[in-house]
Amino acid sequence: VRALHLVTRSQQKHLAPHASSASVRARMQATRTQDTSAELALRAALRERGIRYRVNYKLSGTRSRADIAFVRGRVAVFVDGCFWHGCPDHGTWPKTNEAWWRAKILENRARDISIGKRLGDSGWTVLRFWEHVDPREAAQAIMDEIERR
Numbered sequence: 001v002r003a004l005h006l007v008t009r010s011q012q013k014h015l016a017p018h019a020s021s022a023s024v025r026a027r028m029q030a031t032r033t034q035d036t037s038a039e040l041a042l043r044a045a046l047r048e049r050g051i052r053y054r055v056n057y058k059l060s061g062t063r064s065r066a067d068i069a070f071v072r073g074r075v076a077v078f079v080d081g082c083f084w085h086g087c088p089d090h091g092t093w094p095k096t097n098e099a100w101w102r103a104k105i106l107e108n109r110a111r112d113i114s115i116g117k118r119l120g121d122s123g124w125t126v127l128r129f130w131e132h133v134d135p136r137e138a139a140q141a142i143m144d145e146i147e148r149r
């Protein structure tokens with residue numbers, strides 16, 4: 001997984017399937033990565049508890065954004081799509097353009113780990129939830145963490 005960080009931009013281009021690949025385009029369009037229904041459900045569950053949060057919060061020192069952030073308590077929440085992050089229960093590994101998808105998903109997972117380390121080093125607590133997790137359970141885990149902070 002670590003080696004994926006060394007893949008250069010030109011090599012990535014080489015790995016990418018042709019833009020004409022209908023299956024790739026269809027899946028990319030069908031699989032949103034921002035404001036997914038899982039994120040919206042979790043946000044609703046947090047609102048019900050009357051807690052205020054930031055959405056798509058830019059994390060300084062990284063190129064990423066937390067799906068949900070509690071800035072004062074420094075808690076960053078990510079809702080990981082079962083497909084994009086390779087959920088052990090629901091992740092699917094497409095057969096068409098298999099190598100490209102595999103690299104893409106492994107790259108996402110490697111990035112998740114490195115972002116978590118970097119945020120941890122700067123005093124953030126990172127909570128990641130699979131999109132299949134019950135939003136009320138996720139909201140409760142977040143509340144518990146914030147109370148601990």
Ligand SMILES: [Zn+2]
Nearest residue numbers: 082087090132
């Ligand atoms: Zn899942």
